[in-house]
Amino acid sequence: MGLEEEIEEIEEEIASTPYNKSTEQHIGRLKSKLAELKEELERKQSSSGGGPGYAVEKTGDATVALVGFPSVGKSTLLNALTNADSETGSYEFTTLDVNPGMLKYKGANVQLLDVPGLVEGAAGGRGDGQEVLSVVRTADLVLFLLSVFEIDQYERLHEELYRNGIRLDREPPRVSVRKKAKDGISITASVDLDLDEGTITSILREHGYANADVTIGEQVDIDRLIDGIRDNRVYLPSLVAVNKADLIEPDYAETVKDRLREHDVDPGEAIFISAEEERGLDALRETIWQELGLIRVYMDKPGRGVDYEEPLILFEGDTVGNACEKLGGEFADRFRFARVSGPSAKHDEQQVGTDHELADEDVLRILTTK
Numbered sequence: 001m002g003l004e005e006e007i008e009e010i011e012e013e014i015a016s017t018p019y020n021k022s023t024e025q026h027i028g029r030l031k032s033k034l035a036e037l038k039e040e041l042e043r044k045q046s047s048s049g050g051g052p053g054y055a056v057e058k059t060g061d062a063t064v065a066l067v068g069f070p071s072v073g074k075s076t077l078l079n080a081l082t083n084a085d086s087e088t089g090s091y092e093f094t095t096l097d098v099n100p101g102m103l104k105y106k107g108a109n110v111q112l113l114d115v116p117g118l119v120e121g122a123a124g125g126r127g128d129g130q131e132v133l134s135v136v137r138t139a140d141l142v143l144f145l146l147s148v149f150e151i152d153q154y155e156r157l158h159e160e161l162y163r164n165g166i167r168l169d170r171e172p173p174r175v176s177v178r179k180k181a182k183d184g185i186s187i188t189a190s191v192d193l194d195l196d197e198g199t200i201t202s203i204l205r206e207h208g209y210a211n212a213d214v215t216i217g218e219q220v221d222i223d224r225l226i227d228g229i230r231d232n233r234v235y236l237p238s239l240v241a242v243n244k245a246d247l248i249e250p251d252y253a254e255t256v257k258d259r260l261r262e263h264d265v266d267p268g269e270a271i272f273i274s275a276e277e278e279r280g281l282d283a284l285r286e287t288i289w290q291e292l293g294l295i296r297v298y299m300d301k302p303g304r305g306v307d308y309e310e311p312l313i314l315f316e317g318d319t320v321g322n323a324c325e326k327l328g329g330e331f332a333d334r335f336r337f338a339r340v341s342g343p344s345a346k347h348d349e350q351q352v353g354t355d356h357e358l359a360d361e362d363v364l365r366i367l368t369t370k
């Protein structure tokens with residue numbers, strides 16, 4: 001039996017087994033087995049696919065993967081938001097095109113990657129689908145593009161990403177597994193778990209752990225526990241943009257919003273745009289900025305004053321140390337201390353070390369040793 005058939009068979013068995021306490025352990029084992037087979041399939045496909053070392057070069061301060069069905073307006077949006085047209089064309093690969101563009105906003109360079117092959121490629125389980133997915137995996141944000149009349153496509157796109165280990169808008173599970181030499185599997189949970197110990201133990205065994213300490217800090221279900229055990233899941237924020245809003249009458253907007261709710265998308269958080277008429281793009285740019293969690297740090301350069309034109313772009317939660325890393329050179333090598341003014345500072349010119357957390361619109365001066 002080939003891998004694909006084996007996967008299909010297990011998926012069918014899971015679907016046809018009612019979930020209850022007496023079947024929980026069995027389902028746990030099936031899902032673990034499934035996770036393993038899928039990874040095996042992935043490995044096979046990527047090695048027979050577009051050749052080794054394939055990757056889209058990441059440039060700029062952050063990367064956004066634009067995903068959507070054909071004809072929803074991805075190319076139109078990319079051209080409206082970025083310099084895609086004027087700069088490079090597309091990366092040409094044997095099996096896939098990725099169209100890159102650079103979106104400039106608040107001093108940041110955000111790389112926008114139009115990955116047209118997601119649905120066509122991944123659907124048939126072909127190798128190129130895996131490559132497209134590898135582009136999405138390395139992004140900092142997933143931007144779903146839907147057309148007003150085809151909101152249901154969201155389901156399919158979301159599923160495709162989920163099936164490939166991409167988890168959206170969730171924190172990684174609070175599960176940690178530490179291998180040990182003997183004494184079997186012991187479970188420590190800080191919440192009253194719905195899953196039976198037997199189920200957890202057999203899932204771990206299925207993943208090759210005979211002896212391990214497992215710490216669980218949230219109410220996990222089987223899928224989430226498996227996510228916590230595998231280390232190849234990625235956790236990304238996502239955003240939904242609804243395109244071709246110019247084509248609908250105002251009353252129809254309510255129907256579109258209902259459709260979004262049916263797919264658990266808060267219509268208040270979706271951005272309605274017209275890529276063609278360039279409407280709603282300011283809101284989209286700002287929301288991309290927010291969802292990426294970018295911050296601007298204005299560098300105070302000795303003798304040259306504060307540079308408000310080209311801020312250093314960092315992520316929320318980044319520290320002075322991260323700023324030094326990004327600046328590189330003497331800042332990374334010969335850091336002495338820094339002075340910060342602005343939102344993160346207790347007072348102007350506060351003296352701080354590398355672990356000080358920066359905030360949007362801070363002014364930062366770094367002092368290095370001679």
Ligand SMILES: Nc1nc2c(ncn2[C@@H]2O[C@H](COP(=O)(O)OP(=O)(O)O)[C@@H](O)[C@H]2O)c(=O)[nH]1
Nearest residue numbers: 070071072073074075076243244274275276277
């Ligand atoms: N009315 C309208 N048409 C659009 C809009 N955006 C794109 N289109 C049209 O939809 C078609 C497909 O657009 P394209 O950008 O090539 O879609 P892609 O396949 O997702 O890259 C083209 O004919 C576009 O002119 C929009 O906001 N409103």
Ligand SMILES: [Mg+2]
Nearest residue numbers: 074075076116
């Ligand atoms: Mg296109």
